[in-house]
Amino acid sequence: xxxxxxxxxxxxxxxxxxxxxxxxxxxxxxxxxxxxxxxxxxxxxxxxxxxxxxxxxxxxxxxxxxxxxxxxxxxxxxxxxxxxxxxxxxxxxxxxxxxxxxxxxxxxxxxxxxxxxxxxxxxxxxxxxxxxxxxxxxxxxxxxxxxxxxxxxxxxxxxxxxxxxxxxxxxxxxxxxxxxxxxxxxxxxxxxxxxxxxxxxxxxxxxxxxxxxxxxxxxxxxxxxxxxxxxxxxxxxxxxxxxxxxxxxxxxxxxxxxxxxxxxxxxxxxxxxxxxxxxxxxxxxxxxxxxxxxxxxxxxxxxxxxxxxxxxxxxxxxxxxxxxxxxxxxxxxxxxxxxxxxxxxxxxxxxxxxxxxxxxxxxxxxxxxxxxxxxxxxxxxxxxxxxxxxxxxxxxxxxxxxxxxxxxxxxxxxxxxxxxxxxxxxxxxxxxxxxxxxxxxxxxxxxxxxxxxxxxxxxxxxxxxxxxxxxxxxxxxxxxxxxxxxxxxxxxxxxxxxxxxxxxxxxxxxxxxxxxxxxxxxxxxxxxxxxxxxxxxxxxxxxxxxxxxxxxxxxxxxxxxxxxxxxxxxxxxxxxxxxxxxxxxxxxxxxxxxxxxxxxxxxxxxxxxxxxxxxxxxxxxxxxxxxxxxxxxxxxxxxxxxxxxxxxxxxxxxxxxxxxxxxxxxxxxxxxxxxxxxxxxxxxxxxxxxxxxxxxxxxxxxxxxxxxxxxxxxxxxxxxxxxxxxxxxxxxxxxxxxxxxxxxxxxxxxxxxxxxxxxxxxxxxxxxxxxxxxxxxxxxxxxxxxxxxxxxxxxxxxxxxxxxxxxxxxxxxxxxxxxxxxxxxxxxxxxxxxxxxxxxxxxxxxxxxxxxxxxxxxxxxxxxxxxxxxxxxxxxxxxxxxxxxxxxxxxxxxxxxxxxxxxxxxxxxxx
RNA sequence: GGGCGGUUAGCUCAGUGGUAGAGCACUACGUUGACAUCGUAGGGGUCACAAGUUCGAACCUUGUACCGCCCACCA
Numbered sequence: 007x008x009x010x011x012x013x014x015x016x017x018x019x020x021x022x023x024x025x026x027x028x029x030x031x032x033x034x035x036x037x038x039x040x041x042x043x044x045x046x047x048x049x050x051x052x053x054x055x056x057x058x059x060x061x062x063x064x065x066x067x068x069x070x071x072x073x074x075x076x077x078x079x080x081x082x083x084x085x086x087x088x089x090x091x092x093x094x095x096x097x098x099x100x101x102x103x104x105x106x107x108x109x110x111x112x113x114x115x116x117x118x119x120x121x122x123x124x125x126x127x128x129x130x131x132x133x134x135x136x137x138x139x140x141x142x143x144x145x146x147x148x149x150x151x152x153x154x155x156x157x158x159x160x161x162x163x164x165x166x167x168x169x170x171x172x173x174x175x176x177x178x179x180x181x182x183x184x185x186x187x188x189x190x191x192x193x194x195x196x197x198x199x200x201x202x203x204x205x206x207x208x209x210x211x212x213x214x215x216x217x218x219x220x221x222x223x224x225x226x227x228x229x230x231x232x233x234x235x236x237x238x239x240x241x242x243x244x245x246x247x248x249x250x251x252x253x254x255x256x257x258x259x260x261x262x263x264x265x266x267x268x269x270x271x272x273x274x275x276x277x278x279x280x281x282x283x284x285x286x287x288x289x290x291x292x293x294x295x296x297x298x299x300x301x302x303x304x305x306x307x308x309x310x311x312x313x314x315x316x317x318x319x320x321x322x323x324x325x326x327x328x329x330x331x332x333x334x335x336x337x338x339x340x341x342x343x344x345x346x347x348x349x350x351x352x353x354x355x356x357x358x359x360x361x362x363x364x365x366x367x368x369x370x371x372x373x374x375x376x377x378x379x380x381x382x383x384x385x386x387x388x389x390x391x392x393x394x395x396x397x398x399x400x401x402x403x404x405x406x407x408x409x410x411x412x413x414x415x416x417x418x419x420x421x422x423x424x425x426x427x428x429x430x431x432x433x434x435x436x437x438x439x440x441x442x443x444x445x446x447x448x449x450x451x452x453x454x455x456x457x458x459x460x461x462x463x464x465x466x467x468x469x470x471x472x473x474x475x476x477x478x479x480x481x482x483x484x485x486x487x488x489x490x491x492x493x494x495x496x497x498x499x500x501x502x503x504x505x506x507x508x509x510x511x512x513x514x515x516x517x518x519x520x521x522x523x524x525x526x527x528x529x530x531x532x533x534x535x536x537x538x539x540x541x542x543x544x545x546x547x548x549x550x551x552x553x554x555x556x557x558x559x560x561x562x563x564x565x566x567x568x569x570x571x572x573x574x575x576x577x578x579x580x581x582x583x584x585x586x587x588x589x590x591x592x593x594x595x596x597x598x599x600x601x602x603x604x605x606x607x608x609x610x611x612x613x614x615x616x617x618x619x620x621x622x623x624x625x626x627x628x629x630x631x632x633x634x635x636x637x638x639x640x641x642x643x644x645x646x647x648x649x650x651x652x653x654x655x656x657x658x659x660x661x662x663x664x665x666x667x668x669x670x671x672x673x674x675x676x677x678x679x680x681x682x683x684x685x686x687x688x689x690x691x692x693x694x695x696x697x698x699x700x701x702x703x704x705x706x707x708x709x710x711x712x713x714x715x716x717x718x719x720x721x722x723x724x725x726x727x728x729x730x731x732x733x734x735x736x737x738x739x740x741x742x743x744x745x746x747x748x749x750x751x752x753x754x755x756x757x758x759x760x761x762x763x764x765x766x767x768x769x770x771x772x773x774x775x776x777x778x779x780x781x782x783x784x785x786x787x788x789x790x791x792x793x794x795x796x797x798x799x800x801x802x803x804x805x806x807x808x809x810x811x812x813x814x815x816x817x818x819x820x821x822x823x824x825x826x827x828x829x830x831x832x833x834x835x836x837x838x839x840x841x842x843x844x845x846x847x848x849x850x851x852x853x854x855x856x857x858x859x860x861x862x863x864x865x866x867x868x869x870x871x872x873x874x875x876x877x878x879x880x881x882x883x884x885x886x887x888x889x890x891x892x893x894x895x896x897x898x899x900x901x902x903x904x905x906x907x908x909x910x911x912x913x914x915x916x917x
Numbered sequence: 918g919g920g921c922g923g924u925u926a927g928c929u930c931a932g933u934g935g936u937a938g939a940g941c942a943c944u945a946c947g948u949u950g951a952c953a954u955c956g957u958a959g960g961g962g963u964c965a966c967a968a969g970u971u972c973g974a975a976c977c978u979u980g981u982a983c984c985g986c987c988c989a990c991c992a
Contacts, residue, residue, distance in 0.1 A: 008951090010951090010952075011952090011954075197988090197989080197991080202991085204992065206992090238992070239992040240991095240992065241991060241992080242991075285990095286992090287992075290992050291992035292992075293992090294992085295992050296992080302990075302991080303990040303991095304990045304991095305990090306990090307990080371991060372989095372991050373991060374991065382991095385990090385991095417921075417922085418921095420920080420921070421920085421921070421987075421988090424919090424920065424921090424987095424988075425987095425988075428988085428989090516986095516987085517987085520987095520988090547986095584939095584940085585929095585930085587930075587931060587932095591985090591986090592929095592930090593929060593930085595928095595929065595940090595941080597929095597940090597941060597942090598929080598940065598941070600941095600954080601940065601941070601954090602940095603954065604952095604954045604955090605954090606954090607952070607954045607955090608951095608952065608954080608955085610951090610952080610954095611951045611952035611954095611955085612951065612952080613951085614951050614952075615951035615952080616951085617951090618950090618951065619951090663930095663931070664931085667931080667939075670939095670940095671939090678951085678952085679956090682951075773957060773958065774957095774958070774959090776957085776958075777945085777946080777957065777958030777959065778958075778959080780945075780946075780958095781946095782946075782947085783946060783947050783949080783956090783957070783958095784946095784947080784949085811949080812949095814949085814957095865936075868936085869936095872935095872972080872973075875972060875973090876972085877971095877972040877973090878972040878973070879972080880972075881971090881972045881973090882935080882972055882973070883935090886935055886972095886973090887972095889935080889936095890935085890936095893936075
């Protein structure tokens with residue numbers, strides 16, 4: 007006998023271990039079957055499971071379990087990402103805790119050893135957490151972006167791209183993170199609005215030059231002023247130490263006179279030219295802009311056009327330079343070594359002191375921050391390695407345009423195209439130690455040798471050349487970009503590559519389209535000549551209950567494992583699927599998760615009922631249409647067919663919410679609310695043949711539910727599958743490997759639908775009337791049916807017991823006329839009359855009828871209007887017109903009967 | 918500055934041309950032999966606004982308002 011509730015806490019780990027031990031997660035390897043492969047977006051090896059993973063992994067598992075049950079040869083490839091910066095940060099923090107060994111004093115080799123050790127013992131905890139969710143990747147194939155095979159793929163890709171000219175070294179401005187002291191890519195920079203200021207600085211003109219500058223006088227009239235200075239504005243005053251020019255627009259009349267003249271930069275005393283460049287926008291600020299080529303992306307371009315010096319003023323930690331560089335810029339000693347913000351204050355103070363601070367304008371400014379470090383990013387002039395993304399983007403766009411890869415929802419194609427069309431060179435070198443080291447060696451003369459191994463580099467270099475390897479490592483996303491094929495054994499021509507590539511679908515959130523999806527497309531197409539995946543399913547972002555993005559720093563992050571502990575993995579999973587409507591955010595609500603826990607309990611108890619009534623056995627032949635005679639059973643079989651089609655279609659279309667809603671509704675509102683109630687009289691009745699049939703069909707239906715629900719709620723369904731078998735013959739094997747149901751439309755029996763629909767409708771009508779009139783549920787009332795024909799009479803006869811039971815009826819009688827003093831409900835030709843003498847409040851009943859009559863009149867008026875419109879009758883499809891006609895007939899019939907009922911009541915009242 | 922999306926019941930959200938839906942919340946009643954993690958019934962919406970297309974619009978078009986998000990070289 008099943009217990010009263012599903013003890014998920016006891017069952018989940020046991021079931022999971024059983025699956026894993028039995029090898030259920032491994033691909034069938036069936037070469038005749040269609041292959042279906044998903045690679046998991048590899049979580050950071052430092053990561054802990056958060057709600058985003060819970061959603062992402064649940065949806066993948068739904069797909070995986072579904073396709074596995076459909077008999078495909080399914081591979082879900084798991085693994086983790088080495089996450090360069092994040093991991094290095096964790097280990098450096100650990101080092102700091104232990105003593106003050108920083109990585110530099112430790113040395114590269116020893117440090118890396120530490121990171122690997124950390125990875126072995128503490129890394130990848132997320133994968134164990136993942137098991138709690140019940141996900142079913144093939145753990146035996148777990149990969150790591152820095153394991154041997156994947157590292158070889160990375161090296162090979164680098165060398166090939168280098169040889170093809172698609173990877174190159176360039177000295178230009180990069181986004182420099184002064185905290186981590188590394189370059190980062192554009193995508194890792196986050197623009198944020200912060201409180202700041204524009205400092206309007208006066209640069210004195212050299213050589214005694216003056217010019218006339220338009221101003222407003224005290225009365226607000228236009229006037230001219232003779233100036234011996236030019237005003238520039240900046241949000242970063244300290245950069246003036248590296249200024250190389252002042253630019254004005256060539257057409258700007260205000261400054262025409264001084265183009266080609268010079269200013270003397272305060273503090274450093276350098277002469278720099280006033281140049282004409284279209285970059286200067288006359289409408290912004292004073293119209294004149296200071297040009298710092300080494301510290302601003304725009305200024306860099308201006309500098310290129312005018313041959314300006316690139317004067318670097320910052321060190322790797324964003325302090326003011328000293329030494330040779332300081333001399334070049336003529337930076338005074340008291341500025342050298344100052345942090346950028348201290349230098350800023352000092353620069354501003356110096357301007358103020360010398361009366362050259364025109365004004366300070368406090369305002370919000372946009373500033374770039376490192377997404378990991380949270381510090382302000384500096385554009386900094388360095389040598390870095392770049393991927394020619396512009397070239398590689400072309401085939402990647404083409405593949406989406408011609409449909410080889412499809413975005414779901416489709417609208418994300420636009421996001422993809424927009425970014426791809428404006429793609430910039432991808433900076434891939436990082437000044438870190440943890441990662442794939444760049445396979446490039448330099449000779450003493452600066453010659454470059456790019457090769458897969460040092461030995462090969464040596465061969466290229468020839469004897470006697472001393473080689474030094476590039477210090478830098480690659481952006482983490484460089485190796486992630488190869489994930490769909492590097493995990494399958496590429497560059498070897500493996501059987502796995504043959505079978506599982508391209509992947510069926512990539513499941514991810516939209517914030518990763520640029521970081522990852524776009525780059526996988528580029529790399530995949532370039533190296534395999536095939537798209538990496540057929541579909542890209544973009545799901546929502548998980549937000550908290552207030553609609554805020556969850557993050558550790560905000561403190562609003564909910565721990566998925568806490569919810570699993572409280573409500574079970576099934577409840578959380580079902581919640582995720584039910585909320586996964588396309589193109590939306592999902593707000594996580596604990597209450598809703600609780601609701602799905604209740605759903606699991608409901609199912610459990612339905613199974614308990616089946617078991618108590620010996621509804622556990624069935625064989626294939628038992629549910630063949632010809633062997634089932636009871637309309638109730640024929641009806642539920644049709645409902646199963648419909649639910650199966652809906653769930654299947656929902657998952658196929660990535661409409662997880664629709665699939666979840668379909669199985670939820672069928673289980674609770676059809677199977678539990680109606681079918682199980684309707685079969686109770688049969689199960690308790692005398693007709694042994696009907697009873698036997700019903701037991702089998704009920705058992706079968708329950709099994710079908712377990713299968714359809716399994717991808718969403720694997721634990722409770724697997725547990726019931728196993729438990730129910732204990733009461734019948736063992737069915738052998740796990741539910742998760744059972745076959746996904748398919749039913750043809752023939753299973754739907756229109757006559758049974760009609761008949762059972764009528765019974766349900768009738769019971770609902772009686773219940774409705776009782777509820778409206780506040781008839782106590784305990785009191786049974788006599789029912790008289792007026793106007794019934796033979797068909798109705800036979801139905802009533804057949805279902806007499808259950809109508810009486812479910813509608814709380816004492817007796818059912820038949821009559822020609824609606825009895826006086828009864829309360830009426832109308833069902834087509836028939837009037838249901840409840841004999842409620844003494845119980846009913848006539849006034850209340852008149853009100854109730856009035857309300858319904860009012861509703862009907864409104865409905866009829868609406869239909870009349872439509873049908874009275876010749877354009878409607880002429881142009882609308884005939885079936886729609888006919889449907890409206892039918893609706894009118896039905897409504898009118900109903901109206902007449904209800905009006906009659908009201909009339910009789912008022913007569914009774916008067917009498 | 919460019920782009921994308923949202924506005925539907927008290928709340929959170931489904932619903933893409935033909936009778937407005939779900940879950941939760943709310944109200945009333947209820948220990949009916951599976952289930953109170955439950956049952957039965959009920960209340961509650963001019964689908965942001967305006968104009969258009971259409972026989973017909975929550976749904977298509979255009980505009981307006983408000984709210985988000987993403988991208989962008991930070992005078």
